[in-house]
Amino acid sequence: MATLEREIRFESDRDPEFAAQIRRMPGCENLNRCIQCATCSGICPLSTYMDMTPRRVIQLARDGFKADVLNCNTIWLCASCYQCQVECPKEIGITDVMYALKCKAIEAGIKPKQAAPQTLYREFYNLGTKNGRISEGALMVNTVIKTQPARFWSLKMLGLRLLRTGRFGWKIERMPQQSVLKAAIQATPPINGKESS
Amino acid sequence: MKYAYYPGCSLKSSGRAYEESFLAVCKILGLEMEELDNWNCCGATSFMSIEQGPAYTCSVRNLALAEKKNMDLVAPCGGCYGVLLKADHYYADYPAVRNSVDKGLAAEGLQYRRQIQIRHPMELLTHDPGLKAIRSLVKRPLKGLRVASYYGCRFLRPVAPFDDMRHPQTMDSLMKTVGARIADYASRGRCCGGALAGSIPKMAQELTYRLIKDAQKAEADVIVTGCPLCQFNLDAFQDEIIASHPDVKPIPVFFFTQLLGLALGAEPEELGIQRLIVPGIKILQEKGILGDKKADEKKVPVAAGAQNG
Numbered sequence A: 001m002a003t004l005e006r007e008i009r010f011e012s013d014r015d016p017e018f019a020a021q022i023r024r025m026p027g028c029e030n031l032n033r034c035i036q037c038a039t040c041s042g043i044c045p046l047s048t049y050m051d052m053t054p055r056r057v058i059q060l061a062r063d064g065f066k067a068d069v070l071n072c073n074t075i076w077l078c079a080s081c082y083q084c085q086v087e088c089p090k091e092i093g094i095t096d097v098m099y100a101l102k103c104k105a106i107e108a109g110i111k112p113k114q115a116a117p118q119t120l121y122r123e124f125y126n127l128g129t130k131n132g133r134i135s136e137g138a139l140m141v142n143t144v145i146k147t148q149p150a151r152f153w154s155l156k157m158l159g160l161r162l163l164r165t166g167r168f169g170w171k172i173e174r175m176p177q178q179s180v181l182k183a184a185i186q187a188t189p190p191i192n193g194k195e196s197s
Numbered sequence B: 001m002k003y004a005y006y007p008g009c010s011l012k013s014s015g016r017a018y019e020e021s022f023l024a025v026c027k028i029l030g031l032e033m034e035e036l037d038n039w040n041c042c043g044a045t046s047f048m049s050i051e052q053g054p055a056y057t058c059s060v061r062n063l064a065l066a067e068k069k070n071m072d073l074v075a076p077c078g079g080c081y082g083v084l085l086k087a088d089h090y091y092a093d094y095p096a097v098r099n100s101v102d103k104g105l106a107a108e109g110l111q112y113r114r115q116i117q118i119r120h121p122m123e124l125l126t127h128d129p130g131l132k133a134i135r136s137l138v139k140r141p142l143k144g145l146r147v148a149s150y151y152g153c154r155f156l157r158p159v160a161p162f163d164d165m166r167h168p169q170t171m172d173s174l175m176k177t178v179g180a181r182i183a184d185y186a187s188r189g190r191c192c193g194g195a196l197a198g199s200i201p202k203m204a205q206e207l208t209y210r211l212i213k214d215a216q217k218a219e220a221d222v223i224v225t226g227c228p229l230c231q232f233n234l235d236a237f238q239d240e241i242i243a244s245h246p247d248v249k250p251i252p253v254f255f256f257t258q259l260l261g262l263a264l265g266a267e268p269e270e271l272g273i274q275r276l277i278v279p280g281i282k283i284l285q286e287k288g289i290l291g292d293k294k295a296d297e298k299k300v301p302v303a304a305g306a307q308n309g
């Protein structure tokens, strides 16, 4: 049975400063040029799984509907394949807008309903910035345990094969000198689109 | 000529066969790769999704290390290659990026002047030794092997630094040069699902299914790729994909450097061919490219003397 849903957005839901911050992020400067042609939605290989199409995300982001775009699953399903970006007739950096929105969702402490992609990115970021290199074994095991515990055992065959073929190890990979990377990261000012930075 | 080799994390574990085969090919062709000291993870799609300041610093740091040695940087991983290339361009184009990165690098006494090039093996092998030189060194032509070249995203988008975005040819030309036949592969530039394979596997596998299905439609014997994540997604999950889509059959997924190496006379073990999850040896034997082991032992060794060029 079809249910009729009406969603009304109010002027007071808009946050123009939020839209301005997105536009100041690298690659996002053309956001306002969107003509809502939906080429992006049509070409995106994942749009059928998204709760909002990329076109809609672009529209709501540039109008400053912060809560909508930071809570949608679209930004986390985006696989950064750049299909939309290269086909957009207005040369909007759509993939970069998706990246910027992911960062803003993290900044706002939003945990998406479909949490796995964000969890994977966080695990990756923590491992990668701490050790300077990714230990793929640890990354895979941590992510599967945290996000798909039921799948853990069904993956054991693959795990064994990867071990046997030497493609998977328990060794934690590290840069020989991690401290220099840590210092560089600490000395890096944030890029968050806020005017002061 | 010497190059700064940037392996990236995958080439040290799940994509180990790519490192083995790439370095073997370089050795045969006389290209000298010197691994960068103390390189760090490029950040992939993850750093960029969490904190963009550190993301750009981490990427550009590797470029600065190569520049310090005055060498072009070679990044075989498609993911690393795309990320480093983008970081280089954005460093030039966006003052906010430059400001953050410069301050970060200064903490280590590094700076970046954009004086080096970022190279991918596909393009490097095509230009530096060149196709002619490669052809002249072929010892084991890939006769009768029908290859689907899968490019995926990073060599074509957001910019296609060495190819045509919609009709890429580089990998096909390399494969043709060593005697393979090229399948008319419709999915050559589609997305493999990327990191989603690790987070929402069902979705990623729907995308990968399509890639395998199209390769089958094009009657390809094998798929070749130049990215360890593409290779992993296509190779490691075929069991699960076939379980939910019985209309596709297993197909081996090689790194293009493995097939090149084979054609240039290197042995399968040196090229990590035994590391594929969907075994690749059988099709090579069926096509008569590799003899079976016993017959092979009687033959004259082919790899000897291949160290010139």
Ligand code: SF4
Residues within 6 Å of the ligand: A033, A034, A035, A036, A037, A038, A039, A040, A041, A054, A055, A058, A087, A088, A089, A090, A091, A092, A094
């Ligand atoms: S393709 Fe570009 S112009 Fe068209 S709707 Fe998407 S973002 Fe807007």
Ligand code: SF4
Residues within 6 Å of the ligand: A040, A043, A044, A045, A046, A047, A054, A077, A078, A079, A080, A081, A082, A083, A084, A085, A094, A095, A098
């Ligand atoms: S970059 Fe993201 S939004 Fe754009 S087509 Fe690819 S998956 Fe879809």
